[in-house]
Structure formats: C-alpha cells, structure tokens
Amino acid sequence: MALKKNIRELQKRRKEVFAGGGEKAIEKQIAMGKLTARERIISLVDKGSFSEYDLFVEHEARDFNMDKKTLHGDGVIIGTGTIHKKPVAIFAQDFTVAGGSLGLMHSRKITKIMDYALKMRMPLIGINDSGGARIQEGVNSLAGYGEIFFRNTLSSGVIPQISVILGPCAGGAVYSPALTDFVFVTDKISKMFITGPEVIKTVLGEEISMEDLGGARVHSEITGNAHFFAESEVETLDQIKKLLSFIPWNNTDKSDICKIKAPKKEFKIGQIVPDDPRQPYDVRDVLNSIVDDSDFFEVQKMWAANMVIGFGRLGGKTVGFVCNQPLVLAGVLDVDSSDKAARFIRYCDAFNIPIITLVDLPGYLPGVDQEHAGVIRHGAKLLYAYSEATVPKITLIIRKAYGGGYIAMSSRHLRADFVFSWPGAEIAVMGPEGAANIIFRKEINEADDPEKMRQKKIKEYKSKFSNPYVAAAKGYIDAVIEPEETRKLFLHAIKVSSNKAIASPNKKHGIPPF
Amino acid sequence: METSESAKSGRLKSINIDGTKYKTHYTTKFSQRTKWEKPDVKKVFSFIPGTIIKVKISAGKKVKNGQLALIFEAMKMRNRVYVPKAGIVKKVNVKEGELVPKGKLIFEME
Numbered sequence: 001m002a003l004k005k006n007i008r009e010l011q012k013r014r015k016e017v018f019a020g021g022g023e024k025a026i027e028k029q030i031a032m033g034k035l036t037a038r039e040r041i042i043s044l045v046d047k048g049s050f051s052e053y054d055l056f057v058e059h060e061a062r063d064f065n066m067d068k069k070t071l072h073g074d075g076v077i078i079g080t081g082t083i084h085k086k087p088v089a090i091f092a093q094d095f096t097v098a099g100g101s102l103g104l105m106h107s108r109k110i111t112k113i114m115d116y117a118l119k120m121r122m123p124l125i126g127i128n129d130s131g132g133a134r135i136q137e138g139v140n141s142l143a144g145y146g147e148i149f150f151r152n153t154l155s156s157g158v159i160p161q162i163s164v165i166l167g168p169c170a171g172g173a174v175y176s177p178a179l180t181d182f183v184f185v186t187d188k189i190s191k192m193f194i195t196g197p198e199v200i201k202t203v204l205g206e207e208i209s210m211e212d213l214g215g216a217r218v219h220s221e222i223t224g225n226a227h228f229f230a231e232s233e234v235e236t237l238d239q240i241k242k243l244l245s246f247i248p249w250n251n252t253d254k255s256d257i258c259k260i261k262a263p264k265k266e267f268k269i270g271q272i273v274p275d276d277p278r279q280p281y282d283v284r285d286v287l288n289s290i291v292d293d294s295d296f297f298e299v300q301k302m303w304a305a306n307m308v309i310g311f312g313r314l315g316g317k318t319v320g321f322v323c324n325q326p327l328v329l330a331g332v333l334d335v336d337s338s339d340k341a342a343r344f345i346r347y348c349d350a351f352n353i354p355i356i357t358l359v360d361l362p363g364y365l366p367g368v369d370q371e372h373a374g375v376i377r378h379g380a381k382l383l384y385a386y387s388e389a390t391v392p393k394i395t396l397i398i399r400k401a402y403g404g405g406y407i408a409m410s411s412r413h414l415r416a417d418f419v420f421s422w423p424g425a426e427i428a429v430m431g432p433e434g435a436a437n438i439i440f441r442k443e444i445n446e447a448d449d450p451e452k453m454r455q456k457k458i459k460e461y462k463s464k465f466s467n468p469y470v471a472a473a474k475g476y477i478d479a480v481i482e483p484e485e486t487r488k489l490f491l492h493a494i495k496v497s498s499n500k501a502i503a504s505p506n507k508k509h510g511i512p513p514f
Numbered sequence: 515m516e517t518s519e520s521a522k523s524g525r526l527k528s529i530n531i532d533g534t535k536y537k538t539h540y541t542t543k544f545s546q547r548t549k550w551e552k553p554d555v556k557k558v559f560s561f562i563p564g565t566i567i568k569v570k571i572s573a574g575k576k577v578k579n580g581q582l583a584l585i586f587e588a589m590k591m592r593n594r595v596y597v598p599k600a601g602i603v604k605k606v607n608v609k610e611g612e613l614v615p616k617g618k619l620i621f622e623m624e
Binding site for chain 1: 526529530531532533534535536537538539540541542543544547548550562563588589613615616
C-alpha cells in the first residue's frame with residue numbers, strides 16, 4: 001500500500017517537472033517554430049533509449065525573491081541515450097523555464113553529464129536554447145560557464161563534442177559551442193553573438209537585427225562558427241545522426257565499418273575535369289565519383305567554399321576529405337580556407353580518420369585585405385596541421401599544384417604517405433603564363449612581336465615543366481595514374497596504411513599558429 | 515542560398531592569379547571586400563562611435579605634434595585624441611556634446 005502511494009508521489013513529481021515552464025511558455029516556444037527541449041532529445045535518440053538524470057534538482061538562489069520561485073529541472077535536461085545503438089550523453093536547455101538561463105545548479109547538471117561523457121568515452125551533444133547567464137545568481141552563473149568551458153577543453157580530441165544551437169546562445173554562452181567540434185544551426189531559430197543588437201545600439205549607435213548580426217546564415221557563410229546549416233529543427237537532428245554515422249565514438253575507437261557500395265554510375269570520373277586549368281568544375285562531383293555510394297557528407301558547406309571538407313567512405317571505412325574547389329575563387333588558399341581545412345585535419349587526426357587530399361589550385365589569393373588579415377599566420381595553420389597529422393595521408397593532384405599551394409596541400413614534404421597525380425597535372429612554381437613572363441622577360445620585351453614571343457615561351461615552359469613527370473622523377477609523386485584508377489588506388493592505399501605507426505618527438509604539445 | 519550551389523547556375527567571373535585568368539565564382543565575402551586606401555596622416559577619424567566631450571583645438575590655430583585635440587567618450591572610457599602632426603588645423607567637424615558614428619572625419623590638418 002505504502003509503495004503504491006510512493007509511486008504515485010513520484011509520478012506526480014515527475015509530471016510537474018515534465019511540464020517545464022508551463023503551458024503558456026510551451027505554446028510560445030512552439031509558436032516560434034521550435035520543439036521543446038524534451039521533444040528535441042526524444043527525436044534525436046533511438047526510440048525509448050533516453051534516460052534522464054537530475055530531474056528533481058532545484059536552484060539555490062536566494063536573492064531578488066528567487067527563493068520563492070520554482071524552476072523545474074533548473075531549466076536544463078540531462079541524460080544518456082543511444083544513437084545508432086551506441087551511447088551518447090546529452091544536455092538540452094529548456095527555454096520555457098526562466099528562458100533557459102544558466103544558474104549554478106543548471107551548470108552543475110551540464111558539467112555532470114559532461115563528466116559522464118568523458119569518463120565513459122562517448123560523444124557529448126549539447127542543445128543550446130538559453131537567454132544567457134541568470135543575472136540573479138551573479139558570479140555563480142559565471143562560474144558555471146567557466147566550469148563548462150574547462151570541460152569542453154579537457155574533452156577536446158578525446159570524445160566528439162557536438163553543439164546544437166536551437167534558440168539564442170548569447171554572451172559568454174557562445175564559447176562552449178566555439179570550443180566544441182561541430183556546431184549545428186537552424187535557419188531563423190539559431191542566434192549567436194557576444195554582444196546583442198541592443199547593446200550594440202546603445203553603445204555604438206548601430207542598428208542591426210539579431211538575424212543579421214548572428215543568425216544561422218551569418219554563422220554558416222560569413223563567420224565560419226557553424227558547421228551545419230538546416231532549414232528546420234528536424235533537418236538539423238537528421239544531420240547530427242548522419243554525422244554520427246561517420247565519426248568514431250572516441251579517440252581510441254574506429255568508425256563503424258559499413259556495407260561497401262560502389263559509387264553511383266552517373267558520376268563519371270573521366271568526364272568531370274576540363275583539360276584547360278582555367279576552367280572550373282565542382283570538385284564534389286569528383287568526390288562523388290570516388291566515395292562509396294557517392295555519399296559525400298560536406299562540413300562547412302557555405303563558409304570558405306573555395307575549400308571543400310567532409311566525410312565519405314572508402315571500402316566501408318570513414319575517410320576525411322580536404323579539397324580545393326575550382327568552382328569558387330578558382331580554389332585558392334586564403335585566410336578562411338586555410339583555417340577551415342586546418343581545423344578539420346586536426347579533427348581527423350585526433351580521431352584516427354585517414355585524410356585524402358584532392359589538389360587543384362593556382363596558389364594563394366592576392367590582395368591587401370588578405371595580407372592584412374594575416375594570411376601568413378592563417379596559411380601556416382594548414383602547413384602545421386598536415387605536418388603534425390600522423391593518420392594515413394593520401395594526396396591526389398588532379399590538375400594543377402602551383403607554388404606554396406603545392407607544398408601546403410599535403411605534399412610529400414609534409415609527410416604524406418602516398419602522393420598520386422593524374423597525367424594532365426601541372427606541378428610547378430607558378431602557372432606557365434606567370435613563369436614565362438619572369439623567366440623570359442628580356443626575350444619577350446626585346447622581341448619584334450612581344451605577344452607572339454610570350455605565347456611561344458609559355459608553350460615552351462608548359463611542355464617542359466607543366467606536367468607531373470618532373471616531380472615524379474624526383475619521387476615527390478609516387479604514381480601517375482589514370483582517373484579511372486583513382487578509387488582502386490585509394491582503397492589500396494587505405495588498406496596498406498591501416499596499421500600505420502610513426503613516432504613524433506616527445507613533447508607536451510606543439511604551438512600551432514592560432 | 516548556398517554559395518556554390520547557386521553559383522553553379524550563375525555567370526562565371528574571372529580571377530587573376532600570377533598572370534593567369536581563371537573562370538570561377540566569387541564568395542559573398544570576396545564580393546564585399548573593400549578596397550584598401552592609404553591612410554592620410556592629416557585626417558583624424560573616429561575609431562568607434564561615441565560622444566565628443568571636449569574640443570581643445572579650432573580651425574586656423576597652430577598646434578604642436580602630440581597636443582591634446584579632444585576628449586571622446588566611447589564604451590564608458592574617456593579617450594584622449596591627440597594632434598597627429600605639428601601644423602595648422604584646417605577644419606574641426608565636431609562640437610562638444612556631439613554624438614559621432616564610427617569612421618567620421620573629426621578634424622583635419624593643413
């Protein structure tokens with residue numbers, strides 16, 4: 001009899017907490033096109049797999065009449081579940097409870113689940129939907145953020161950390177997502193900024209909307225803070241599941257081996273790339289003609305689109321791809337593209353994912369803006385990341401690799417394991433036009449017909465240096481291959497390098513140029 | 515829309531790298547970049563929006579290099595703005611108490 005009573009009491013208490021911030025707040029949440037925190041978790045994990053903790057945690061704030069307020073779950077839900085039948089740790093801020101504001105106990109719940117995730121070596125997924133620090137709790141809420149940032153850093157490179165921005169994420173709160181590996185945003189719902197439009201208006205007199213300041217598109221295309229953009233919350237949750245199908249669960253794990261499927265017939269590798277190095281093509285078509293099932297999953301699609309990064313599978317195993325994109329800015333290296341690729345390379349290296357690099361670039365983007373934005377130190381990140389990485393590194397030069405770009409894009413000199421080249425590839429200090437102008441300047445200037453002489457010299461340079469055989473003669477390229485042989489050779493290279501073991505000099509950590 | 519998706523259907527532009535012109539698409543950021551201009555030491559601009567608290571110089575007056583020109587409050591800080599070079603003040607474009615946006619020409623030297 002007593003047990004039944006106790007169970008009824010528990011059920012009553014649970015029901016109260018499950019109501020979150022109450023009907024009105026939930027209605028408001030739904031009106032904004034948002035799911036509730038609990039719905040988000042349930043839609044993300046395998047059916048029936050979610051187990052919640054700290055349901056009955058209460059805040060301890062006493063000032064400003066806070067002692068009279070009940071905040072269910074203190075505005076955050078934490079727990080564990082499974083995705084693809086493997087364990088994950090999740091927290092989701094509940095905007096319906098005090099605007100999802102972060103107080104001491106709210107942050108303690110988050111750090112508890114972060115500690116579980118690290119201890120049990122499983123991915124951490126954080127769903128952010130919060131107005132920011134709970135002002136009434138003063139420095140305690142700042143302490144809470146600090147404890148979270150510290151754990152993000154500690155877990156970095158050990159377990160995958162995923163941040164999902166499904167509402168506001170402002171002020172100090174944005175730094176947790178920034179410290180994690182992948183940030184997911186949804187159009188018109190996600191808002192991220194350090195200082196919001198109101199502060200900017202009062203202090204600086206500049207008027208800007210939340211959307212224009214730090215909406216999903218801004219972070220996907222301009223700042224590079226976000227990695228995945230979706231039109232709806234449901235699409236965002238699907239993207240998370242897709243990403244998790246590719247990546248290993250921790251830094252000692254390997255990614256799941258999937259059933260091998262050949263690339264789709266519509267992608268014909270021999271027909272994508274124009275012979276003329278000045279003509280563009282979409283490097284993603286090349287990728288889709290190589291990877292299993294033509295399933296290339298792109299990361300940071302909209303930002304620095306002159307570099308394409310993402311995951312695909314070869315022979316059922318996950319590979320990270322880093323590629324110049326001739327379709328955008330001729331595939332040049334610049335501040336953003338170097339930054340983008342470098343971070344992705346470090347991710348792959350930390351989680352034992354082999355890296356394949358597809359090279360087709362004319363060099364670095366010229367311009368005062370680039371030089372003054374620090375293209376030297378940003379470009380150096382790419383050299384650092386490739387040199388440092390010890391996972392299998394396979395490089396394919398598709399059409400051209402000029403100057404510093406040749407070195408930076410996973411060249412033999414930065415410890416690439418296998419360097420392949422298609423037969424039409426030009427590997428040289430610069431393009432034939434530029435090279436001829438410099439080497440034969442005198443002859444061109446002194447000729448009766450300088451333009452005719454220039455064309456003659458360009459042709460001369462091309463026939464001598466604009467091919468892969470000069471580099472192949474030195475062993476900088478291991479094999480010149482036909483486009484149709486690419487997938488076969490990649491599969492082979494991945495297979496033979498699967499037990500790769502190299503030792504780097506002992507050190508606490510390096511000092512990458514960031 | 516997504517840069518490279520929509521770019522596929524748009525018209526190709528060209529970009530010159532080391533004397534070779536490549537056909538390609540631009541990113542939004544690249545299209546919106548501003549042209550660099552050599553800074554003019556004679557012109558002093560507001561580096562942040564704020565309020566002019568005090569003006570210590572006036573047009574036609576001879577001033578010394580490093581002399582206090584005005585006090586400019588921004589982000590709750592009273593910033594002191596100094597004369598960039600010795601000479602005659604050509605024009606002062608602000609009054610005490612005036613709110614100025616970022617990048618406004620505050621004063622210039624002859």
